[in-house]
Amino acid sequence: MHRLRSAPILLTACLLLGTCLPPAPAQAAPVRIGSKQFTESVILGELALAGAREAGVDAVHRRELGGTRILWRALLDGEIDAYPEYTGTLTQELLKGLPANADVASLRARLRPLGIGITDSLGFSDTYAIGMRDDVAARLGIRDISDLLRHPGLRFGFSNEFMDRGDGWPGLRQRYGLPQANVSGLDHALSYRAVASGAVDAIDLYSTDAEIPYYHLRTLRDDRHYFPRYDAVYLYRLALEQSAPGFIGVLRKLAGSIDEDAMRAMNARVKLRGVKENVVAAGFLGIHAQDHEGGLWKHLLQRSVEHLRLVAISLGLAILLAIPLGILAARRRRLGQWLIGLTGILQTVPSLAMFVFMIPLLGIGTWPAIAALFLYSLLPIVRNTHAGLVGIAPELRESAAALGLPPGVRLRLVELPLAMRSILAGIKTAAVINVGTATLAALIGAGGYGQPILTGIRLDDVGLILQGAIPAAVLALLVQGLFELVERRLTPRGLRLEARQ
Amino acid sequence: MSTAESAGGIAFALVQAGKRYGRLQALEQVTLAFAAGTTTALIGSSGSGKSTVLRLLLGLEWPDHGHVEIDGQPLQRADVLPLRRRAGYVIQDGGLFPHLTALGNLALLPRHLGWDRERIRQRAEQLAALTHLPASVLERYPAELSGGQRQRVALMRALMADPDALLLDEPLGALDPVVRHELQDELKQIFGQLGKTVIVVTHDLAEAAWFAERLVLLRQGAVLQDGTFRDLRERPVDAFVSRFVAAQRRLPEDP
Numbered sequence: 001m002h003r004l005r006s007a008p009i010l011l012t013a014c015l016l017l018g019t020c021l022p023p024a025p026a027q028a029a030p031v032r033i034g035s036k037q038f039t040e041s042v043i044l045g046e047l048a049l050a051g052a053r054e055a056g057v058d059a060v061h062r063r064e065l066g067g068t069r070i071l072w073r074a075l076l077d078g079e080i081d082a083y084p085e086y087t088g089t090l091t092q093e094l095l096k097g098l099p100a101n102a103d104v105a106s107l108r109a110r111l112r113p114l115g116i117g118i119t120d121s122l123g124f125s126d127t128y129a130i131g132m133r134d135d136v137a138a139r140l141g142i143r144d145i146s147d148l149l150r151h152p153g154l155r156f157g158f159s160n161e162f163m164d165r166g167d168g169w170p171g172l173r174q175r176y177g178l179p180q181a182n183v184s185g186l187d188h189a190l191s192y193r194a195v196a197s198g199a200v201d202a203i204d205l206y207s208t209d210a211e212i213p214y215y216h217l218r219t220l221r222d223d224r225h226y227f228p229r230y231d232a233v234y235l236y237r238l239a240l241e242q243s244a245p246g247f248i249g250v251l252r253k254l255a256g257s258i259d260e261d262a263m264r265a266m267n268a269r270v271k272l273r274g275v276k277e278n279v280v281a282a283g284f285l286g287i288h289a290q291d292h293e294g295g296l297w298k299h300l301l302q303r304s305v306e307h308l309r310l311v312a313i314s315l316g317l318a319i320l321l322a323i324p325l326g327i328l329a330a331r332r333r334r335l336g337q338w339l340i341g342l343t344g345i346l347q348t349v350p351s352l353a354m355f356v357f358m359i360p361l362l363g364i365g366t367w368p369a370i371a372a373l374f375l376y377s378l379l380p381i382v383r384n385t386h387a388g389l390v391g392i393a394p395e396l397r398e399s400a401a402a403l404g405l406p407p408g409v410r411l412r413l414v415e416l417p418l419a420m421r422s423i424l425a426g427i428k429t430a431a432v433i434n435v436g437t438a439t440l441a442a443l444i445g446a447g448g449y450g451q452p453i454l455t456g457i458r459l460d461d462v463g464l465i466l467q468g469a470i471p472a473a474v475l476a477l478l479v480q481g482l483f484e485l486v487e488r489r490l491t492p493r494g495l496r497l498e499a500r501q
Numbered sequence: 502m503s504t505a506e507s508a509g510g511i512a513f514a515l516v517q518a519g520k521r522y523g524r525l526q527a528l529e530q531v532t533l534a535f536a537a538g539t540t541t542a543l544i545g546s547s548g549s550g551k552s553t554v555l556r557l558l559l560g561l562e563w564p565d566h567g568h569v570e571i572d573g574q575p576l577q578r579a580d581v582l583p584l585r586r587r588a589g590y591v592i593q594d595g596g597l598f599p600h601l602t603a604l605g606n607l608a609l610l611p612r613h614l615g616w617d618r619e620r621i622r623q624r625a626e627q628l629a630a631l632t633h634l635p636a637s638v639l640e641r642y643p644a645e646l647s648g649g650q651r652q653r654v655a656l657m658r659a660l661m662a663d664p665d666a667l668l669l670d671e672p673l674g675a676l677d678p679v680v681r682h683e684l685q686d687e688l689k690q691i692f693g694q695l696g697k698t699v700i701v702v703t704h705d706l707a708e709a710a711w712f713a714e715r716l717v718l719l720r721q722g723a724v725l726q727d728g729t730f731r732d733l734r735e736r737p738v739d740a741f742v743s744r745f746v747a748a749q750r751r752l753p754e755d756p
Contacts, residue, residue, distance in 0.1 A: 399596030402559055403610045403658075404585030413609060417600045492600035494642035 030058035031240065031247045034071050034080035034445070037064045037458060039270050039277070040126065040208060040232075040263065044084035046281035047258075048234060051250040054287055059247065062364070062445040063277075064454050068093060070359055070444070075116060079363040079445075081237050081244075082251065086126060088230035100228040107233075117238045117248070120255040121231035124263045128162065128227045129207040129219040130172075133195060137218045144223040145176055148202070152179040157200035159188040167228070168204070175226045192217075207260055210268035219260075232258070258284075271459065299452075300471060307448035307475065310366065310438045314373035315431055322378045322430075323423065326385020327411065336386060343379040351376065351437045355444050369438070369446035376437055377430040384426025388419025421491050428483035435476045439468065449475070510698030511587060511666040512537040513558045517567030520553050520722075527553045528722040530567055537572075537665075540692050540699040542709035545719035546745075551702040554719075555668045558700070559585055586610065588666040589659025593674040595651040597643040603654045604639040607661050614662060621661075628657040631691060649680035656688075666698035673708070685711055706730075706749045718742060 031052060035045030045061045052059035062080060065071055072094055074080045087107060091098045095110055108118050130145055137143070140151055148154065162168040163185050172178065186194055191203040196215045205212065207219055234251045241248060266284060269275045282288060325343075329336030349357070354376060358368035392415060400414040416423075442450030449472040456464030514534040520527045528550045535541050535558075543551040556562040557569055560581035569576040571584055597606050607628075608621045616624075629636050632653040643651055652672060659667060672688070673681045689712055692699050703709050709716050710730035718726045718733060726738045737743040 395592055395594060395596045396598060398556075398561055399590070399592065400598070401561060402585055402590035402596075404582050405610060405613055406582060409613055414598055414600075418598070420600075494598075494600045494602065494644060497642050497644035498599045 030060050031082065031244050032080045033059060033061045034065045034074055034083035035061065035063050036068065036071055036083070037066060037454065039210075039458060040267055041084050042277045042458075043263075043266050043270060043281055044122070044232065044234075046277045047254060047284065048082060048084070048251060050278065050281045050285055050287065051254060052247050054285065055246050055250050057244055057247045057250065064442070064451075064458065065364060065445045066356075066443055070356070070364065073359055074364050074445075075235060075237065076114065077363050078237060078239075079365065081240055082234055082247070084122075084232060085235045086230040086232055087121070088127065088228045092228065101225070104231070104233065111235070112238070115238050117236050117241070119234045119236075119251050121233060122254060123232075123256045123258045124208060124260040125229050125231045126206055126208045126263070127230040128168070129205055129222065130202055131195065131205045131212060131217040131219050132202045133198075134216045134218040136198075136201060137220070142218075142220065144221040145172075145226070146223050147220070148178055148180070149176065153182075154180055154201040155182040155184075155199075156180055156202050157184050157186040157191050157194050158204045159191060160185045161188075162204040172226055175224055208263040208267055210264060210271040212264050213261075213268055214272055232263075274459070274461070296467070300467070303447065303449050303451060303468070304471065304475075306366075306446070306451075307435075307438055307472070310369055310373060310441055310446060310448055311431070311434050311475075311479075314370045314438075315377050315427075315434050317370075317374050318377035318381060318430060319427060322381035322426075323385050325378070326382045326423070326426075327389065329382060329386040330389035340379075340383055340386060343382050346375045347379040351440055352443070355440055359444060364445040366441075366446045369441035369444055373434050373438055373441070377434050380429040380433070381423070381426040384422045384429070385419065388422030388426075389415055391422065392418050417492055418495070421487070421495065424483065424487045424490060428480065428487070431479045431483060432476050435472065435479050439472050510537040510539075510696070511584075512570075512572050513666070513698065513700070514570040514573075515554065515557060515564075515567065516570055518557055518564040518569060519566035520550075520557060520562060520564050526722050528557070528564075531722070531724055532567075533717065533724060533727075535698060535700055537698050538696055539715065540701070540713045541715045541717060542713035543700065543702045543717050543719060544704060544706055544709045544745075545725075546704060548721075549719040550722040551704075551719055552670050553722075555590070555670050555700060555702060559588060559590060559668060586614075586662055587664050588668055589656075589664040591652070591655045591659050591667070591669045591672045593671040595643070595655035597646075597651055597655055597658070599643050602640055602642055603646065603650075606643070606654060607639070607658050609658070611661050624661055625657065628660055631660075631694075632657055633687060647680075648676050649684060652676060652684060656691075660695075664697065666700070667692075667695075669699070669701040671702055671704070674703070688712065706733075706746060718745065 033045050033048045033052075035041040042063050045063055049059050049061040065074060065080070068089055071080070071083045071085070075083060087102070087104065088100070090107055091100050091102050095107070098106065098110065104118060104120055111118050130148075132142060140147075142148065142151070158169050163183075169183065184200070186200070186203070191200075191205070192211045192215050194200045195203045195217065205217070205219070211217070212219065234254070236248060236251060262284065266280050269280045270277055325339055329339045351372075354372045355369065358372045362368035362371055396414070396418065400410045405413070438448055439450035439453055441448050442454050449468040451468065452464045453468035456462065456466075456468065512535065515531050517530045517532055518528060519530045531550075531554070533554070543554060545551050553562065557564055560569070560576055560578070571580070576584065597603070598609070601609070604625060607625050611621050611624070625639060626636055629639065634650060634653045634657070638646065638650055643654075646654065656672070673684055676684065685708060692712065699712075701709070701712050714729055716728065716730055716733060717724060720741060726733055726742050728736075733742055734746050737746065
């Protein structure tokens, strides 16, 4: 019984999703490179992009798409064609049943059935490491982690995560039999300053951290191979071997060409000196940076177009569906409660989660973002359409019926105009929420004002954050103003007179 | 249809019709006939079921028991729209649509019936003369009209498509005494001229007697007495009728 009653709702939900299915992507599309949401991954993405362009391969870079899972899924689903990854991540997280230090050849054999290729190591490993001030280490003659055994009095400051993880400090101490007793937990952001000032003698770090050269630190050699290898590689779709063999050549040429010092230096230029990733990548390749970035205004224009497109399409589709749903809800009490409940549940899904839910369904990019925004815009419109219609005075409803007008005509000429205010208010609410929420669309590669906000958060660059936040706020105000104008135009004069009384 | 005015209207009847709203029995099983071309007043206190009678006759509600007859035929759901177009309906506050001008309200049904603009305007002006409404008022919105003007427009709206019957539910209930008196005169004149079936609901006995020869007094969803004003006053069926008649206040005598 219950199952039967929910059938139309499921159907509606399917329809909602169906409306938004993206059209099949064009075939002659450029190679799509993805990157994760941290600086090193973006630089590696830019390197592949610059290399591809240098080799005359048409390519785009969808930067900062999200975390490992998102990129991996996007690659499997063919939403992107390539992205930088680490061997340790493949063995620990993405592929099951491989030894932690499996080599690239065995990874390649495992990835091939998935339709995915892997380059050789790019030449560096981004893994946990132990670092000391270079001058102190030189004075004490420490090069390897084993050398620490000879200096039991050294003070260690480790990040809280490293202190707790089984493959962190506890395992390290056991493997090397380290005697040091003076070990304190530190915030990772503070640990560089702590070691630089001499408050502690050794800290944990990631081997390609930009701060290593900046603070003149030395990373100690893991001579007993305790830390798993996180060799950087590119993953790519094997289909590229047919469609873009030149691009695979570019990736193969990058393999083995970046050592830890080079990667650290590039990270440092972006993170510490504020140089753009594409400039850093071009500098590494010894080519002139192609200015695909453009000036501030060009940027702003491009993001505005992206953002407005997201808002306009999702809101337009939401209006087309939500008003009929609101009418239906007002006509059928029971179904109405279900419909409003359902759209209400959609609204309670945290917006971040809503975007992430779209990835397995629709992949990444503009259309999934539009689908998420569309679902988000339904509730205010459905609810206000319903409320506007239900709120019509019964005597007016009855007068319309008593005139002998058929229900459809009554709806069009009497009921909808009387509910117009409420409906427009709902659309306005949906639009303003939509403009704000659309900033999250950048998380799944849809661009818009969220892009500089994301990059700004990653680079800790307030100016960049404001480049996204201010236009988004201005747009929200403009949308609000626009809808107030529309409201004034579309509200029948008689209703405004009535309201004034 | 166009000869309806002389043809004498619609014959309405309730046959054993009962209606309940939740726990409230609005109408017991009532049988009541309204002959074509006659004017009848339904009177009674509020909650006596007067309005329910009108709503059943127009198919705005359906009886839980018994049925409604229109010109001798049982009313079917499919007949409702044509019936309503043949019967004008006016309620206490006029029920004018606030988003349309007076003329827009008048034009709603005719436009749906395919009348052209000129025909609508002519008919509106004709009815404005009948109800003594200045034609300039037609461009105004309901919010810009006085109570009396609103009721006139509502009456005009009901008359636009020249219906065979007029059903009025407390049409003057919300008006001040002077306007009310004026409109009582006009309505009586109009009823006399049109020769339609008229059923008017009121709680005011004097008004009922002014409009109609035949008065039907309802109480708690049942017909208590059906007759002339004189019958009610001189041959009341029970004490309630006497009290109802006596309760109509007279002006104090001069000292």
